[in-house]
Amino acid sequence: MEVDKSLISALIESAMSADYTGVRRVGGQIAKRLAEQNDLEGAKALQSLLRKRGVPLQASGYAEAxxxxxxxxxxxxxxxxxxxxxxxxxxxxxxxxxxxxxxxxxxxxxxxxxxxxxxxxxxxxxxxxxxxxxxxxxxxxxxxxxxxxxxxxxxxxxxxxxxxxxxxxxxxxxxxxxxxxxxxxxxxxxxxxxxxxxxxxxxxxxxxxxxxxxxxxxxxxxxxxxxxxxxxxxxxxxxxxxxxMTLPEEEVRRSLWQHFLFQNSDKREESDLLARASDGLNGADIENIALAARRRSILGNREPSLAQILLAVQSSRAGNPRLLTNRELDTVDKKTLTLFLHDKAGVKVADIAGIVGVSRQMVHRYLKEAEHG
Ligand SMILES: Nc1ncnc2c1ncn2[C@@H]1O[C@H](COP(=O)(O)OP(=O)(O)OP(=O)(O)O)[C@@H](O)[C@H]1O
Ligand SMILES: [Mg+2]
Missing domain, CATH: 3.40.50.300 (P-loop containing nucleotide triphosphate hydrolases)
Known part of the structure; x- marks a missing residue:
C-alpha cells in the first residue's frame, strides 16, 4: 500500500496524545486512500477497527492528565x-x-x-x-x-x-x-x-x-x-x-417530528399536524414523546394512533412532556382532543372526526358543549 508519510505522522501524533477523534479522522483518511488504491479488504478492515469505541480514557492513563x-x-x-x-x-x-x-x-x-x-x-x-x-x-x-x-x-x-x-x-x-x-x-x-x-x-x-x-x-x-x-x-x-436558542418554530418542529417519530419516512400530513399542535414544546420534549410512541409501537401489539400522540402533546408543557400510554381514548380524552385540534391546531371538523375516531355530529356536539360551558 502507498500512504502519505504525513498521514502516518498525523496518526502517530493523534495516538500519542490519546486523541481518539484524531485517530478516527486520520484512520478514515487512510482507509479512503486504500479504497482508492483498490485495496477494499484493507479499507474495510481499517474501518471496522475505527468503529471500536476505544479504551475509556480513565483506563488509558490519559485521564490522569x-x-x-x-x-x-x-x-x-x-x-x-x-x-x-x-x-x-x-x-x-x-x-x-x-x-x-x-x-x-x-x-x-x-x-x-x-x-x-x-x-x-x-x-x-x-x-x-x-x-x-x-x-x-x-x-x-x-x-x-x-x-x-x-x-x-x-x-x-x-x-x-x-x-x-x-x-x-x-x-x-x-x-x-x-x-x-x-x-x-x-x-x-x-x-x-x-x-x-x-x-x-x-x-x-x-x-x-x-x-x-x-x-x-x-x-x-x-x-x-x-x-x-x-x-x-x-x-x-x-x-x-x-x-x-429559542423554542423551535413550526418548520423546525416539523423536522423534529419527521426525524424522531417518522424516521424521515414520508408522513407529511401527520408531521404538519403535529408541528402545528406542538407549539410551545422544546426539541427535547418532542424527542421524548416521539420515542415513547415508538417504544409503545415496538412493545405493544399495535402502533399508537395519531390521536394518542396528539393527546400526549396536548397535555405536555415545555420541559415537562407527557408520555403516552397504551390505553384507549375515553370520552373525556376525545372531548379534550377535539377542542385542542379545533382551537389550537385549526383542524377542520371532518378531519377531527377522522383523527379522534368519532362522527362529525359528535365533533359538533363536543364543540357545542364546550361553548355552553
Ligand atoms: N433543535 C434540535 N434539533 C435536534 N434535536 C434536538 C433539538 N433540540 C433538542 N433536541 C433533542 O433534545 C436533546 C436535549 O437537548 P440539549 O441537551 O442539547 O438541550 P440544551 O439546550 O443544552 O438544554 P439545557 O439548557 O437543559 O442544557 C438533544 O440531545 C436532542 O436529542
Ligand atoms: Mg445543555
Missing part, C-alpha cells in the same frame, strides 16, 4: 463525543452558526489580514433547545476534539478552590486544538449566595475573564446558559458571536 478537583478528585473537564443525531435549527440561528464555523475554519487567513475575531460563541435560551447538542455539532464540523466543562461542577465549597479549578481548565485546553464548551455559565452568578465569601464571586469572574483572555486565537470557546441576564457583562462581551 485531565484537571481534577482537589477535594473530590473528580475530573473538571470531560471529552465529549461528536453527536450522531442531527440538529434542527431555525433560519436565524443557522445563519450565525454557519458564519461562526466559516470564520473558525479560516481563522488563519483572517488573522493574517488583521480582521480575526475571538472565536467565542454564546448560546442562550431555555432548556432542551439543543444548546449542548449544537456545541457538539460545531466541534464535529470543525473536526476538533470536544471538551465539556460544566461550570456548576467547578464550584467548590472550599475557599479559593473554585478559582483554582477554573485556572486548571484554561491551562489545560490551549494545549489541544479543541472546542471548549463551557456549559451552565450562569452557575458563576449563583455564587452570590450565602455559602460563599463576598469576594469569591468577583474573584471567580475575574479568573474566568483572565482564562478567556489567555486563550490563543484559534481556540474555539462555546458558552451556554439558560439565564443570560445573570451573566456578568464582561463575560458576555467575551463572546462576540451570540445565538439565541
Amino acid at each position: 485531565l484537571p481534577r478537583d482537589a477535594g473530590s478528585r473528580l475530573p473538571l473537564i470531560e471529552e465529549g463525543q461528536w453527536p450522531t443525531t442531527p440538529i434542527m435549527l431555525g433560519g436565524e440561528a443557522g445563519h450565525t452558526i454557519s458564519q461562526f464555523i466559516e470564520d473558525a475554519k479560516h481563522i488563519g487567513l483572517l488573522a493574517e489580514k488583521g480582521v480575526s475575531a475571538r472565536l467565542g460563541l454564546l448560546l442562550y435560551g431555555p432548556p432542551g433547545t439543543g444548546k449542548s447538542l449544537l456545541a457538539g455539532h460545531i466541534a464535529a464540523s470543525l473536526k476538533r476534539p470536544f471538551y465539556i466543562v460544566r461550570l456548576d461542577s467547578l464550584i467548590s465549597s472550599r475557599l479559593g478552590e473554585t478559582a483554582k479549578n477554573i485556572r486548571g481548565i484554561f491551562e489545560f485546553v490551549p494545549t489541544r486544538n479543541a472546542v471548549l464548551f463551557l456549559d451552565e455559565m450562569d452557575a458563576i452568578a449563583k455564587l452570590r449566595d450565602d455559602r460563599h465569601e463576598l469576594g469569591e464571586l468577583k474573584r471567580v469572574v475575574n479568573t474566568v475573564l483572565q482564562g478567556l483572555d489567555s486563550l490563543t486565537d484559534d481556540v474555539v470557546t462555546i458558552g451556554a446558559t439558560n439565564h443570560p441576564h445573570l451573566l456578568d457583562p464582561a463575560i458576555w462581551r467575551r463572546f462576540p458571536y451570540k445565538v439565541e
Whole structure:
C-alpha cells in the first residue's frame, strides 16, 4: 500500500496524545486512500477497527492528565463525543452558526489580514433547545476534539478552590486544538449566595475573564446558559458571536417530528399536524414523546394512533412532556382532543372526526358543549 508519510505522522501524533477523534479522522483518511488504491479488504478492515469505541480514557492513563478537583478528585473537564443525531435549527440561528464555523475554519487567513475575531460563541435560551447538542455539532464540523466543562461542577465549597479549578481548565485546553464548551455559565452568578465569601464571586469572574483572555486565537470557546441576564457583562462581551436558542418554530418542529417519530419516512400530513399542535414544546420534549410512541409501537401489539400522540402533546408543557400510554381514548380524552385540534391546531371538523375516531355530529356536539360551558 502507498500512504502519505504525513498521514502516518498525523496518526502517530493523534495516538500519542490519546486523541481518539484524531485517530478516527486520520484512520478514515487512510482507509479512503486504500479504497482508492483498490485495496477494499484493507479499507474495510481499517474501518471496522475505527468503529471500536476505544479504551475509556480513565483506563488509558490519559485521564490522569485531565484537571481534577482537589477535594473530590473528580475530573473538571470531560471529552465529549461528536453527536450522531442531527440538529434542527431555525433560519436565524443557522445563519450565525454557519458564519461562526466559516470564520473558525479560516481563522488563519483572517488573522493574517488583521480582521480575526475571538472565536467565542454564546448560546442562550431555555432548556432542551439543543444548546449542548449544537456545541457538539460545531466541534464535529470543525473536526476538533470536544471538551465539556460544566461550570456548576467547578464550584467548590472550599475557599479559593473554585478559582483554582477554573485556572486548571484554561491551562489545560490551549494545549489541544479543541472546542471548549463551557456549559451552565450562569452557575458563576449563583455564587452570590450565602455559602460563599463576598469576594469569591468577583474573584471567580475575574479568573474566568483572565482564562478567556489567555486563550490563543484559534481556540474555539462555546458558552451556554439558560439565564443570560445573570451573566456578568464582561463575560458576555467575551463572546462576540451570540445565538439565541429559542423554542423551535413550526418548520423546525416539523423536522423534529419527521426525524424522531417518522424516521424521515414520508408522513407529511401527520408531521404538519403535529408541528402545528406542538407549539410551545422544546426539541427535547418532542424527542421524548416521539420515542415513547415508538417504544409503545415496538412493545405493544399495535402502533399508537395519531390521536394518542396528539393527546400526549396536548397535555405536555415545555420541559415537562407527557408520555403516552397504551390505553384507549375515553370520552373525556376525545372531548379534550377535539377542542385542542379545533382551537389550537385549526383542524377542520371532518378531519377531527377522522383523527379522534368519532362522527362529525359528535365533533359538533363536543364543540357545542364546550361553548355552553
Ligand atoms: N433543535 C434540535 N434539533 C435536534 N434535536 C434536538 C433539538 N433540540 C433538542 N433536541 C433533542 O433534545 C436533546 C436535549 O437537548 P440539549 O441537551 O442539547 O438541550 P440544551 O439546550 O443544552 O438544554 P439545557 O439548557 O437543559 O442544557 C438533544 O440531545 C436532542 O436529542
Ligand atoms: Mg445543555
